[in-house]
Amino acid sequence: MDKIIESIKSLFTNPDFVPIMLFLLAFVIFTFKFWGISLSRGISRITGQARTGLERIDSQKLRNQWQLERIGVQQNKYYRVYSLMLSGVIESYGLRNMTVFKFNVLFAMVGVIATAASIWFTENIVLALMIALPTVAAIFAAIVAGSKSRVRALNLNVMTFLDNVCPLMPKGLISAFEDSINVAHPSIRPHIQTTLNKIKVQGVPVRVAMTELAEKLGITFTDFAQKAIIFEEDQQEGAAESFMDITEVNKSTRINMINNEKLFSKVNTDMYGRVGVIAFVCLLANFYGMTSEFMRTTFLGQLTNSLTIFCCILIFVVSQLMQVGMDLSKELRRGDRV
Incomplete structure (x- = not known):
């Protein structure tokens, strides 16, 4: 697999790659024009069919969920928290046509792109996954945290x-x-x-x-x-x-919001402090002293760097999602009592 990655990377970094791709692009455009094929219409038809298919699947999932709720079958507690979290994000950003299912599909695509980019730079699938997955989770946590701030305002x-x-x-x-x-x-x-x-x-x-x-x-x-x-x-x-x-x-709500804000501010300060210390030690190990060559050239050193990035991102993700999850869990318990 590593050889395949190296071959693909060498292909894209080849000086002749850009002229060849430009020639192929020009050839495709000329062919479409010569035969009177509308490229924009074809792209629109394909994207329209994909959108229709996603909406059909989304509608079916919502219908199944509604039917299960009617007969008293409740969703998994953690999935309910996750769904409520995403619904709040969608509502706070005013994404009218977005649903939980579409949001999941979008983030799956982001995950694929992040994984491909990580494989490109690390040339190792294990290291790439250790960087890509928490990175996607960090993007999700940042969006949720931003949504929380918008709702509070x-x-x-x-x-x-x-x-x-x-x-x-x-x-x-x-x-x-x-x-x-x-x-x-x-x-x-x-x-x-x-x-x-x-x-x-x-x-x-x-x-x-x-x-x-x-x-x-x-x-x-x-x-x-x-x-x-x-x-x-x-x-x-x-x-x-x-x-x-x-x-x-x-x-009373303002008093609770002020107390929560103080608590979350302390949690965020501690979190950024931990991440800063870990990142500082990692940078010292990579660029100063006897360990610099080991950390940058050996697999064990690269694995250590990947684990460091993984831990830093994981600390951020857990900190942000726990803050949102606490409020959502309270709402779910309140709804269950009602």
Whole structure:
């Protein structure tokens, strides 16, 4: 296998490779033009068929999952955490056409590319896998961590808006929104303005408009949306006072978020410190002293370098995913009790 890798690598590094590939490309383009074959149409047809096939498989998996849930068959706990994590990532980045299955397919492709690149540089499959697999996991962990930050920022913006709206609810939902819209963060203000236009101009029912707004602003807004729908439909006296409970919940939520942020900040600091020490020692061993030649030229030295990279990436991945997994496990336990 190593000889095959070396042969492929020598082929790509050959000075004649680029001119030959350019000649073949020109020949293919000329052939397609001469016979009147539309290359773009063929590529579009192939990609369309691949997309249709993926969507068919995705729909079938979702249907099977729905049928299993109807008869009381629950998913594996760890797969539920993983699915909930991916669903949060997709929602936070606004990837409307993305699903958990498509996300898995995308990362499988990233894994193949990372493995091929690692094999190219290390010329050893074992070492390549030790680098490629944790690298893909690190990319996934970084995306999840970024999603967590986006969700946290959205929740804070929504809570700040609700803290201004709730005391004004005795005047009515529309009036409270209009008086507070200037306080809303620019990231959520367009959604609120769209909801106001739907209710006032288009005549969309409050239930429909608030349900759509809750889907955009997330779980922090859901409780308020449900109370607002009941308040607008029933018009009961004294019902507006119940909205002040939301402000109290927001206060406790902020305290919990601050405590979690302090804890996670300490965990991240410790993690970066460990990774930094390991990487520093590895660099010293590779470029200074008696071990430098051994580490860079022998298989055992390359294996040690690969293990070091593996450990550094693994520490980062475990640290980030544990932070997200703690919150998701709490949500799952809360959902199970309900």
